[in-house]
Amino acid sequence: MATIRIFYGTVMGTAQGVAIALNKFLSDEGHQTIMQSSAFQASDLENENEILLICTSNTGAGDIPPSLQPLYLHLKNDYPRIAGRSYSIINLGDSAYPTFGQAGISLDEAFTDIGATRLGDILTLDASIGESPQQQALTWAEEWIKNL
Ligand SMILES: Cc1cc2nc3c(=O)[nH]c(=O)nc-3n(C[C@H](O)[C@H](O)[C@H](O)COP(=O)(O)O)c2cc1C
Numbered sequence: 164m165a166t167i168r169i170f171y172g173t174v175m176g177t178a179q180g181v182a183i184a185l186n187k188f189l190s191d192e193g194h195q196t197i198m199q200s201s202a203f204q205a206s207d208l209e210n211e212n213e214i215l216l217i218c219t220s221n222t223g224a225g226d227i228p229p230s231l232q233p234l235y236l237h238l239k240n241d242y243p244r245i246a247g248r249s250y251s252i253i254n255l256g257d258s259a260y261p262t263f264g265q266a267g268i269s270l271d272e273a274f275t276d277i278g279a280t281r282l283g284d285i286l287t288l289d290a291s292i293g294e295s296p297q298q299q300a301l302t303w304a305e306e307w308i309k310n311l
Pocket of ligand 1: 225263
């Protein structure tokens with residue numbers, strides 16, 4: 164059984180819905196989950212046993228949504244000691260934008276720059292495809308949990 168801390172950043176609610184669906188799936192599979200719903204604090208990264216699962220949408224021109232900005236800035240500016248920590252990213256974007264998926268790419272780089280280890284590939288979801296993001300994320304998660 165793994166412990167997974169889920170962070171989400173949303174503007175219109177889609178990434179939040181994906182995070183809620185993943186939270187249910189992972190706990191139904193017997194894992195312990197912590198859904199990060201309060202404002203980010205540095206202490207949220209303290210438990211080195213927790214796997215970090217980031218569910219982000221893209222806003223502006225490839226920008227990270229406001230609720231994930233404090234986490235991103237902490238990674239970039241404070242260099243928290245999370246070398247070797249496992250993390251994964253679900254990146255909700257839209258290929259109609261030239262900055263398709265840039266928010267998830269920026270977060271991924273911030274984690275790898277300080278030595279964290281991504282579990283599997285980033286899942287990038289394209290709103291232009293018109294498939295259910297929750298269903299796509301759950302299909303991804305069925306494979307992803309084999310890494311845990
Ligand atoms: C104002 C606005 C700006 C957006 N900018 C981008 C972008 O730069 N890159 C991208 O991949 N998607 C972009 N998107 C698409 C959203 O990230 C995508 O629709 C996502 O599923 C929305 O998730 P949310 O409902 O959790 O905010 C943008 C959407 C809006 C409304």
